[in-house]
Amino acid sequence: MHLDNSHPIVGELQRLLPEGVVAGGSFSSWLPSPGSLPRTERAHRLAQVQKTATEQCLRDLLDAAGLGNGPVPPREPDGQRGWPPGYVGSVSHKNTLVLATLAKASNLASIGIDVERIEPSDERLGHILTPEERRPRGFSQLQSLALTFSAKEAVFKAQFPTTGRTLSFEDVFIHWNDPNGSSIRGVARCGSAHPLEVRCTLSAKWVVCVALENAFDFRTSSS
Amino acid sequence: MKVLNLPQLAPIRPRLESALRAWAEKETSEWDALVEGGVPNTLPGGDDLWDHMPALDSKAVARSSPIFQEHLGKPLDVKLIRPGGYLGVDSMIEDLVPKMLEAA
Numbered sequence: 001m002h003l004d005n006s007h008p009i010v011g012e013l014q015r016l017l018p019e020g021v022v023a024g025g026s027f028s029s030w031l032p033s034p035g036s037l038p039r040t041e042r043a044h045r046l047a048q049v050q051k052t053a054t055e056q057c058l059r060d061l062l063d064a065a066g067l068g069n070g071p072v073p074p075r076e077p078d079g080q081r082g083w084p085p086g087y088v089g090s091v092s093h094k095n096t097l098v099l100a101t102l103a104k105a106s107n108l109a110s111i112g113i114d115v116e117r118i119e120p121s122d123e124r125l126g127h128i129l130t131p132e133e134r135r136p137r138g139f140s141q142l143q144s145l146a147l148t149f150s151a152k153e154a155v156f157k158a159q160f161p162t163t164g165r166t167l168s169f170e171d172v173f174i175h176w177n178d179p180n181g182s183s184i185r186g187v188a189r190c191g192s193a194h195p196l197e198v199r200c201t202l203s204a205k206w207v208v209c210v211a212l213e214n215a216f217d218f219r220t221s222s223s
Numbered sequence: 224m225k226v227l228n229l230p231q232l233a234p235i236r237p238r239l240e241s242a243l244r245a246w247a248e249k250e251t252s253e254w255d256a257l258v259e260g261g262v263p264n265t266l267p268g269g270d271d272l273w274d275h276m277p278a279l280d281s282k283a284v285a286r287s288s289p290i291f292q293e294h295l296g297k298p299l300d301v302k303l304i305r306p307g308g309y310l311g312v313d314s315m316i317e318d319l320v321p322k323m324l325e326a327a
Contacts, residue, residue, distance in 0.1 A: 028271035034258045042258075043310050046273060079306045095274045116282055117274065121250075124286045127298055149282055168302045169285075205270075 003027055003056055003098065009115060009206045013099055016183070016199045016210050020089075020103035020111065023060035027053035028096040050093055057098045061089070065102050080161060090157050092208075099208070109213040110196075112157025116207045118146045125149050128169040136186070138179040139202070146207045147184065148174065151198045154211035155188045162213075163193050174198060232324055239294040239323075240316050246287055247312035250277040279315050280308035295327045 003025030014022040030049050034042050058072045058081075065087070073081040073089065083089045089102040090113040099115050125145045129135065135144035152172045159165065167190055176186040183201040188211060190196075200209040254276055264272045277283060281304050288299040303322045309315040 026271070028273055031273055033264050034272055034276065035261065039255055042276065043278060046276060046278065047310055094280070095276060095278060096271055121286055122282070124289065125282070127288050128285065149285070153281065166302045168300055
């Protein structure tokens, strides 16, 4: 079975991240009609199929990176993926969409990606902003909250492999630049850790964000 | 911030759990009704019905923060949310409520 990589967010992620290879897509065709399942089984079935789709996505990612003979990056006890030596990567999924990226560690010291679907109830996410933090300009309230949420989730993922820290929303402060159409960039600061670059884009009801640290910046600030 | 002691927390736990179940039920009931109403799998605009399923992922669980604030006097600490979220409200309650009570 193949993932449907014509989902627009796959291309958006590749545009956000020219330094890396991207794989993923929709696996909605792999699922039966939800109406054919009892209520109590729907979430379980989605999770089961999502796991299979994630493995397929990771195989596609390794192929795209020219590492097709390698094993699927396993989940380590701390929840992190065991990426091939010399590479950094990240995975994100939302309902029937799965995305993954891989980049050479000589280019990027760390990377985290996050995909979200904008929902009306996201208006209850106001608490994820620190008191002094501004929302990204040029977007609706709902979009700006979803963007901030997704960006911080990407930051959580990007910083963990290098710091080992589990962060909360108030631990991350994002300074947003002005938007460029439906895309926006910013800088995320989380305590004493190195600042991370944040790149996000909106596509219809979807948000995808990348947080990364360039290997050059990492080496400079670590020396 | 109000700090609660153990005797104060004991009666709060069932009320908190009940409020979380009611919140999760509200999150999912609309989608379940849509599914059982016989709508096609592909919705107008091309969305798949599964994409509207309100999974208890990290964003959905983060939206439950006001419930913890109301019952414990402190918002949900998102550091405590299991990466990837939960399969159902029972596993969410089983994992999060003890951690939040301990933190309160």
